[in-house]
Amino acid sequence: MQVPEDTLLEALELAHQEIKKLCEVQEELRRQVGKPKWLDPAVTEDIEGRFGSRVREAIASDGLREAAGTVEEIQAELSPELTMESTEEDIVRQVQTRSSLNAILERERLEAVKGPVREQFENELRALTDAEQDSKQLKSAKRQLLFDRIIETVDLPFAAGPATVDGDAPTVSDQMTRQFVKKAAESLYKELVRTKIAVDKRRPDGRDAEEIRAIECEVGVSPRTHGSALFTRGQTQIMTLLTLGTAKEGQRIDDLSLEEERRYMHHYNFPPYSVGETGMMRGPKRRDIGHGALAQRSLEAVIPGPEEFPYTIRVVSETLESNGSSSMGSVCGSTLALMDAGVPIKAPVSGIAMGLVKEGDDYVILTDIQGAEDHLGDMDFKVAGTREGITALQMDIKITGVTQEIMRAALEQAKRAREFILDQMLAAIPEVRTELAAHAPRISSVQIDPEQIGLVIGKGGETIRGIESEFDVQVDIEEDGTILIYATEGTKSDAAIAFVRALTKEPEPGDEYTGKVVKTTDFGAFVELKRGTDGLLHVSNVGPGRVAHIEDVISRGDVLDVKVLEVDKARGRIGLKLVAKHENGDLVQPETLIERAKDAPPREPREERPRDGDRRGGRGRDRERR
Template structure:
């Protein structure tokens, strides 16, 4: 069997691409190896276009197989289920850079499938799947303007590292996943700890050089194994006559509609302009009055709208809502909008509005995530919801889709950099963003609202975080960089460039390019413009809340932390968790015990929290030799009684130590549940405790004459 392999070294490890060995019935199939991690990337496309579609029918899938890491899936069925968050986000990472590289007008259905078939628990397979997809498409013969390279770049100990291990990622101050052709960057996902703009550009330039190496080996593989390129003419099916008629009839109507600044009114005017154009074509120009022609007319009408939106920006420097290219929409916000939430904020920017709520929980609320690098316990969650009413539409309403998961992950990354350490703030934090209105940049509204909501909840953020969405329109040498883009500009622009950060630096960045890429100079200008806007937005947010509140909500749990000896942990937990459950049931508090002996108690009541701490300290307290305790009789034996002197600590009160005079039976004097004064007279090497009642009474002369106080009966003790 003849196979073809190419290879380079990244971060000291060989990265290889192999084809023609497996999955040969796919149009393109490549196995990517890096260390002990392997990804099989495949692509298959239909031989004919999908009728009635005006978009590219591309589907991207990514699955991490349990067997790849030597594991058996959990659950009843013991097989992989629906994609988890990591798999969903990786699908988006793969999809976003390849989608603009298909020719316009290509309507054949394409399915990309990536399977992680081996995982070494050191190297992340996501960027390997991105490279494998590019290679499979480039070999398949499907019209594709690749190949592209994809890498992860991290700043570790002040140095840039390409495709770092999981261990290196965990200590990084900057993490970037990016894709690029030889000429330009196409897609960026970045997160960092208040990174400067020039430092970000330096990392992107470094990453681009690594991407170029991956492009070169793919081209080498193409010379060995690429299939003939499919014949495709983007102009085929173009009705130039109809296009020209639509342009002539629609242009003045579109220009008039675009002069309306309010989103819904403008959308209604655009819809009316199309209907008027269609009616003119049918009644005056006598075009065919059928569904296919109407679909084509709609496509050409949108070309006219796109042209006019872009012309306004590059020729006049104004936008369809009347703003200049650098102008941020009006902002207003308030905190504490939800009376029972632990923290909340309502953030509105133009026609985009986010209601964000913060909930504080305990260790029991942490999210457990199974991954190839081991189980991860997430103490901060940010969930983004985009209901259809936010855009005035009727659509499916249900579980979060890929877009919602992706937007939530971006906002999560933006906020994570300023969160307090677990030691300083041991709460589990969940933030939920409900988008109530949307006209662009809802993910950045989520960042702003989340920052304010967390501060309203009293979470000690290092600094407030704001986000802004930038756009780009490029016509030849004319370039318009837009601040705070809205939906129309996102749809018809060439770039979606989202930047979040503090006054000091960037915490998250996301960039998607719809054209062949952008130069470093354009990125530098966009970052500088984004910083100006970010500072402006932070100022507006400060009008509602400047810093975290000093106290938590009255509805949030309080916590108290103490340290105990690790060997006492088993006593607090008890057999099968019996003791800790009993304490929690008694006080209503939640208890978190860590392996190093750190105990954190959460309760809505400071009094209940202190009660819980007192019980725990009683359990952990060591019995002291010669000290007198008021104990409780737990059990009666022939030779004596076992008395609990502190919760969880019992000693033996021998029959000879119960009274000064000889007694016939223990039960003649004591019964279970009695409270009795005892003195610790011995603690042996194994920790066993011997007690004496008669010595305790000798040491308490004031009590020795008061027989009624020598023993408190069980009935009285429980009263």
């Protein structure tokens, strides 16, 4: 389904109203049976007001690590030790007090370090925000160098390590202080980046809010797969490989959902090397499964139905490099691969990752976010769709206050980005290929009467196995009478289809067949028109003259060309006329056979008389039902 932006906004607003009701039910349940929170904001605010200055004084005089002793003293004052007479309320008060004091200590430690780091290194951290334009390796190296120098050289106005024997200032910072210096530097860097984006309207890599990184599209990059594409956007590169299979090769779904079988599968891989790391490459991780599901959902709306394209489709998106929105890159790459493979999709699909950075009343919506903007931003908003509408949407919101106006603006901005990317993709492959790859399986279908399924299968599967062996194909029969034929070459498939049609076609007057004589009698010969169906060639229909004995000119096992004269469906009889007899590679005409019959020696008449059932034809001698 391709949903217009306005319709989606209405759906989100409607869902929001219902979500409010569900939240109110949960709040009511909490009020009735809920347990006290371990970290209660009211308790934290009260302790902060009464003891916050005492914690700050302890940090200023004793340092970050030693301030923990002051917190323990406050804990003892506020919640006495438990005794055998303690109640549940005493336990709750102790847990809440400890949780609040730990939160206050954590915050005050960070604030105590943040001020000196800001004063001494703000300009260098601000300069580091411009490194987003560099390569990942250079950017990471610059960041590491600066942070290491901050940790080693920052001048803190309190004890930064264990006291010395002589009472001198410590020469080495303790591990806790070093950790908080790093946290402070990271926090300041995040503030500077966010302010730069939301207030100064400048992105870390110098792009405008709606500017998309350079895009490159290639198709047919893997010669052996049935379809392939390479999609590159900035420092994100996806290679998508597609293979086509038969209907029997679909994925069976065994879970609690209503889906039983899946004929379109999208797999997504995110190896460690795509972000410059090393690691074990085992089964798919939660992130891989989620991104694959999003890409699959994005494309399912445009995948043709089995009646139009009776193939199983498997797409694998390999992330070769990643710096923002590899899932949307896999959507674009998969669309290109589908078109390259000749899959008649309803419309091409592109995807884009949007972002939001909000500082106070200032905010900016970002198109094509990269790693830093995703990590430091307030919203990760992925949109996939065609020119007509949205096919998939995923949104991670880290803040409250995302209004309907912001959502509307984000969707409109995302639509412009999708259309721009689609133009770049269609420049690489303007339309779906009209032919499949030379080594892709050929799937053809033919519809028969379900009552004739048993005829195609044959006794013990003899007929269907014979078709597969003779024409080198694979045959799959559906319950509704649809017969799917899979072949590596189109000629083999065409021959198998012609055979099935001939096998299942009811003989009609005027039809011509080539068949083998399966039985002779005094009154004629029975010719097998097709598996399970015989017709009677009466002695009077051999040629323009009389034949006294059919064996004079025709024997069991002879191959004849015959024409249907009449069909008596009520009595199951098919009358035939001889066209020609196959003999030593030549065709012998009926007139020649009549002349032979005149010279034939006399024969003794048979004593057996034909029974009514022996003159049958058309209903089959050994057709088996499933």
